[in-house]
Amino acid sequence: MSPIQDIVAFAVRTYLEHYSTSEQSTLLATDTSLATEPAKDSMVDVLKNLQSLVNEEMTKQSTDLKRRRNREHSRIYQLPQEVFVEIMLAATSFALNITDAFTLMRVSKYWFDTVAQCPHIWSRLNVVTRPQPGVMTMMRTLRGPVEVQCDEEPEFVLDGSLADLFTLDPTRLRALVWKWSSRTEELHSFFRERNSNIVDLAVDRLATFSSQRRFDLSTEGLCLRHLDLRRVTLPWTSPRLSQLQTLSIEDLQYEEPSIHDLYLILSSSPALRRIRIQHFGDANQEQHDASRAITQPLFLPELRSLRLDWVPSIIINTLVPLIRSPSCQYLEVRPQSREPVEPLEPSKRLEPSDAILDLLISSINGQSTLDIMVEEKQGYLSVFLISSRSLRRRGTWGDWDDPETGISIKLFTSTVESLRNLFEGLTSRLHAARWKPEALDLSFYLSEDTLDTETVTALLSNFALTFPTITRLDLSLPSSSNYCYALRLLEDGIPDLTSLIMHRTHAGSRKEWANGIKAFLERRYPPRPQGDPSVRQTVSRLAKIYVPMEMGECLRQEWPATSLSMGDVLSNIEAIL
Numbered sequence: 001m002s003p004i005q006d007i008v009a010f011a012v013r014t015y016l017e018h019y020s021t022s023e024q025s026t027l028l029a030t031d032t033s034l035a036t037e038p039a040k041d042s043m044v045d046v047l048k049n050l051q052s053l054v055n056e057e058m059t060k061q062s063t064d065l066k067r068r069r070n071r072e073h074s075r076i077y078q079l080p081q082e083v084f085v086e087i088m089l090a091a092t093s094f095a096l097n098i099t100d101a102f103t104l105m106r107v108s109k110y111w112f113d114t115v116a117q118c119p120h121i122w123s124r125l126n127v128v129t130r131p132q133p134g135v136m137t138m139m140r141t142l143r144g145p146v147e148v149q150c151d152e153e154p155e156f157v158l159d160g161s162l163a164d165l166f167t168l169d170p171t172r173l174r175a176l177v178w179k180w181s182s183r184t185e186e187l188h189s190f191f192r193e194r195n196s197n198i199v200d201l202a203v204d205r206l207a208t209f210s211s212q213r214r215f216d217l218s219t220e221g222l223c224l225r226h227l228d229l230r231r232v233t234l235p236w237t238s239p240r241l242s243q244l245q246t247l248s249i250e251d252l253q254y255e256e257p258s259i260h261d262l263y264l265i266l267s268s269s270p271a272l273r274r275i276r277i278q279h280f281g282d283a284n285q286e287q288h289d290a291s292r293a294i295t296q297p298l299f300l301p302e303l304r305s306l307r308l309d310w311v312p313s314i315i316i317n318t319l320v321p322l323i324r325s326p327s328c329q330y331l332e333v334r335p336q337s338r339e340p341v342e343p344l345e346p347s348k349r350l351e352p353s354d355a356i357l358d359l360l361i362s363s364i365n366g367q368s369t370l371d372i373m374v375e376e377k378q379g380y381l382s383v384f385l386i387s388s389r390s391l392r393r394r395g396t397w398g399d400w401d402d403p404e405t406g407i408s409i410k411l412f413t414s415t416v417e418s419l420r421n422l423f424e425g426l427t428s429r430l431h432a433a434r435w436k437p438e439a440l441d442l443s444f445y446l447s448e449d450t451l452d453t454e455t456v457t458a459l460l461s462n463f464a465l466t467f468p469t470i471t472r473l474d475l476s477l478p479s480s481s482n483y484c485y486a487l488r489l490l491e492d493g494i495p496d497l498t499s500l501i502m503h504r505t506h507a508g509s510r511k512e513w514a515n516g517i518k519a520f521l522e523r524r525y526p527p528r529p530q531g532d533p534s535v536r537q538t539v540s541r542l543a544k545i546y547v548p549m550e551m552g553e554c555l556r557q558e559w560p561a562t563s564l565s566m567g568d569v570l571s572n573i574e575a576i577l
Helices: 003-018 024-029 037-073 081-091 098-105 109-116 133-141 159-166 182-192 259-267 313-322 354-364 416-432 453-465 480-490 510-524 549-557
Strands: 124-126 146-150 173-180 200-205 226-230 246-250 274-278 305-311 330-335 369-377 380-386 406-413 439-446 472-476 499-502 544-547 570-572
Touching: 081 109, 098 109, 124 159, 146 182, 159 182, 173 182, 259 313, 305 313, 313 330, 313 354, 330 354, 354 406, 354 416, 369 453, 380 416, 406 416, 416 453, 439 453, 453 480, 472 480, 480 510, 510 544, 510 549, 544 549, 549 570
Parallel strands: 124 146, 146 173, 173 200, 200 226, 226 246, 246 274, 274 305, 305 330, 330 406, 369 439, 439 472, 472 499, 499 544, 544 570
Antiparallel strands: 369 380, 380 406
16 A cells, blocks of 8 residues: 555554444543643544545545446447447547547546557557657557658658657558658658558658659568559569559659559559559650560459549550459549540450440449530540539548549540440440439530531430430530430430420520420420320429520410420529520
8 A cells, every 4th residue: 555545544443443433432522542732633633534535435436336327327338449439530530639539538437448449549640740758658558550640841850750750669660641841851761661561651742842752662571552652653563562452643753654564563453442543744655565465354353443634545545445343433534645545456446445335334333413525626526424523522642442433534536436336335335234314414515517416416315315214404515406406306205304404505596496495395295185184194294494594585485385384394594504
């Protein structure tokens, strides 16, 4: 026992020896042993010590009883700690900092124990925020991997933080998330000899920092799991660049990986979930070499996201057709040039390969909306396919679980015939996959009237007619004659259509367009014979039709003979003009 506990125990024992019964306790006023002042003072001290002991014991018993009550009756205490940790991290957007952790630890002993035993909280060491002694103590006490973070410019030199890093077992250094600049250059020196156990690496070199561009990856060590590089290069033939789950490289501009380097990395990483390659130069991309032919497929069954943005066409035309993935949920392909996407087979040079179409179908099939835009500009014909336009993007640097889904792709075709082949391939494969879209946005833009506009209009309309589940159709066509033609094709199809949107056209006759809309409404929704309620309409009633204001005025002046009520259906939306 401590000295104070010894004193209290002696005082209690002394008191109980003299006054162990209720009768004896009344003798304090008459006890001759308390005749002197020092004796009275001594007994006062004894009683005070006894009171302190009783209060301490009452507090302890009360605290223990509250904890028992919480454990046995509070729902939060019935949750397993691992579930409680997931809730806590989700409530803080997976960005729980040390200050938050200390705050949570003050709530209760259960919260204290849970936070103190959570490796996820104490495994991230941000060298920019001057690690506190308590934090370092927790990191040394809890074993397991450590992630070193340096995600902003520090306001001080990193000597103290590096000293803390030296105290950790280097085999625990598993992740580095680093914004590389002149003020954080010391980290490169530190990790030059200590990256053998790094499996998650995210390095973003500031554009203004030009003294170093290469991260010295150890030749021996664990295979990387997640790799995210911006303006930083690696030895691309390293055996550690296999078994990847994330490959993200952007804006290297120095020692870019060749096509063969990329192929070897992809072929040795069957568990890849996300590929993102952006803003490549094309000076170092070699052409096909017969002695190093790349023909074997890349089987990536777990691939969820593929983004190739502003990369040389040779990368897209060589690698993308080889990828086999039935689970791709996000696809973005945008080449630097306007060359057509080429297949493997020389006999089909003008249409996308079956493998590319497979990727498109895999990405589209999980979406309920799709935007298709055909554009002819300066002699080039392009097709945009976009879904999940309203997708809220998160910052993805160092974020290994990017939740993007959908498709954003730009395909360049050389002729209307290749465009027809693309639509036929999309239509047949999506129909076979039993795709059930709810909304389609179909657009067609021209810079010069050199294209067969009626053919393109028919392709767009026939695509919509293939999917009867559509309830909203959004059309943006180049002329009134295109609208009239499209409406004639659509009048007997899309049975569940309840909303039709038509944007302003800059060519053709306003009267022609108005007559086309009237004819569409009269043929699709003819008046019901009076007194014959048994006549059933074969298509859903049109709830809303959105047209430019001048078309709305024309329809109000002369509403067609139809079963639809003008007041219920017609709307003018300035936002679509």
